[in-house]
Amino acid sequence: MAQPGPLRVLVIVSQRSSQIIKARESPQDLLPLAKHVLKKNGLSRDLAMPAETRLIAVQQWRTRVFIVFDIAHTDYNVKLGHLPEHNQLPVVVAHFSKKKTAYTANPWVSRRVNHDVAMLHNANGFDAVPPYVEDHSSGKPPSYHSPRDITMLRVTYI
Numbered sequence: 317m318a319q320p321g322p323l324r325v326l327v328i329v330s331q332r333s334s335q336i337i338k339a340r341e342s343p344q345d346l347l348p349l350a351k352h353v354l355k356k357n358g359l360s361r362d363l364a365m366p367a368e369t370r371l372i373a374v375q376q377w378r379t380r381v382f383i384v385f386d387i388a389h390t391d392y393n394v395k396l397g398h399l400p401e402h403n404q405l406p407v408v409v410a411h412f413s414k415k416k417t418a419y420t421a422n423p424w425v426s427r428r429v430n431h432d433v434a435m436l437h438n439a440n441g442f443d444a445v446p447p448y449v450e451d452h453s454s455g456k457p458p459s460y461h462s463p464r465d466i467t468m469l470r471v472t473y474i
Contacts (some may be wrong), residue, residue: 319419321388321406321456322386322387322388322389322391322405322406322408323360323386323387323388323389323405323407323408323431324372324385324386324387324389324405324407324408324429324433325354325382325384325385325386325387325407325408325409325410326384326407326408326409326410326421326425326429326469327339327343327346327350327382327383327384327385327409327410327411328380328381328382328384328409328410328411329346329380329381329382329383329412330411330412330413331378331379331380332413332414332436333412334382335349335412337431338412339381339383339412340376340381340392340453343371343374343381343383343447344371344447346383346412347369347371347385349412349416350410350418351369351381352375352416352419353355353410353412353416353417353418354410355409355415356418357419358406358409359418359419359420360387367389368386368387368389368390369385369386369387369388369394370385370386370389370434370446371385371432371446371447372384372385372386372446372447372448373383373408373432373436373446373448373449373450374447374448374449374450375432375436375449375450375451375452376432376449376450376451376453377452377453378453378455380453384429384432384433386405386415388473389405389413393443394437394445394446395435397434397437397446398434398435398438398464399434400430400431400434402418402434403431403433403434404430405429405430406421406426407420407421407422407425407426407429407430408421409421409425410419433448434441436448437463437464438464439460440460441460441461441462441464442453442462442464444458
């Protein structure tokens with residue numbers, strides 16, 4: 317059973333999933349399905365979508381869509397969300413391919429997801445609020461016009 321407190325959820329939607337179009341066009345509509353899969357696998361306590369559930373980021377690639385949302389993260393602060401120390405949430409993964417599975421992220425994946433959320437927050441600038449969307453599906457890297465701190469844009473392998 318999931319622990320009480322904030323939880324970050326990474327939803328991975330493969331092109332083999334029947335949900336890929338929904339993931340690309342309206343990723344927020346996958347949140348109830350992801351919560352259901354988490355509950356079925358003992359990683360979330362309830363099926364209700366609490367008011368504290370928030371879509372944080374969407375990253376689109378040609379073959380996958382990565383969606384991150386937070387559950388019960390009432391301390392999220394858009395002024396500080398770009399700082400790594402404000403992105404230390406436990407992470408669970410819901411993976412949609414031909415099958416739907418869910419599991420607790422290993423430490424490397426947890427660090428990577430939290431790091432990427434901080435980087436996306438930073439890259440989108442001072443006035444940006446979630447969800448942060450990054451589209452790589454065209455094959456061109458995204459551009460950031462007003463990042464908070466350009467030193468955070470360098471790739472950091474955790």
